[in-house]
Amino acid sequence: MLKAENVRKVFGSTVVLDGVNLSVQPGEVVSILGSSGSGKSTLIRCINGLEKLDGGRITVDEFDVSKPRELAEARKRSGTVFQLFNLYPHMTALQNITLAPIQVLQQPKAEAERKARALLAQVGLGDRGDAYPAQLSGGQRQRVGICRALAMEPRYLLLDEVTSALDPEMTADVLGILADLARGGTTMVFVTHEIEFARQISNRIVFLDKGKLVVDLPTAAFFSAKGGMAVPRIAQFLSKMRKD
Ligand SMILES: Nc1ncnc2c1ncn2[C@@H]1O[C@H](COP(=O)(O)OP(=O)(O)OP(=O)(O)O)[C@@H](O)[C@H]1O
Ligand SMILES: [Mg+2]
Incomplete structure (x- = not known):
């Protein structure tokens, strides 16, 4: 289980995360919505140890991200794909994907490449392994980014607005891949502004408002009149998102 307990994060005088509690069970897809x-991104960065907590605790399975000795193991279990593509520009798609499995998991190069090619084929890029990021479209780069995270065989996949920099067609491509992964049982924490998509693939929806996790509900309840929609802040957020 991935668990955040009473997490607090402060930047200067701004409280960015204020007593956040969240748990994600293996096999679940949990979407994080909020203005x-x-x-949202800060929470994801805290989960993968990129930000230090100012209070509370985050564990990935039993590994505490705040304990230096446990961070590496926690990180191995949670793969992250970010808003902006952060592939290494001087490496091919295949090299980007195999780097960490070879260096961190000590996979033999041939095995890492075989697995990477299978992942690329799964996202419709079976013939683009030797392309450099600059030779790929934004959507293709983001699909390589997803393969790179999956190559580490994470127990939890964290996705932070992976489609926000893409045009509608590429967005549809990438969301299609994520829907396949969700159906295949990949555990996901999904930060998104794609409300309808979140509704289709999520078991639960959580809503963050000014650093507080104000609602955590099964998806149907979140969108029901008596559930999430009864919270004025959420009704307002959803009506604005649907107009945009
Ligand atoms: N490194 C930082 N230093 C100072 N303030 C920061 C830092 N990172 C984030 N913040 C602030 O923390 C707050 C939360 O930022 P965060 O990026 O987590 O929001 P978000 O929900 O992901 O927003 P968006 O939907 O725009 O991506 C914002 O007020 C932001 O300005
Ligand atoms: Mg963000």
């Missing part, structure tokens, strides 16, 4: 600046 810009509500703390």
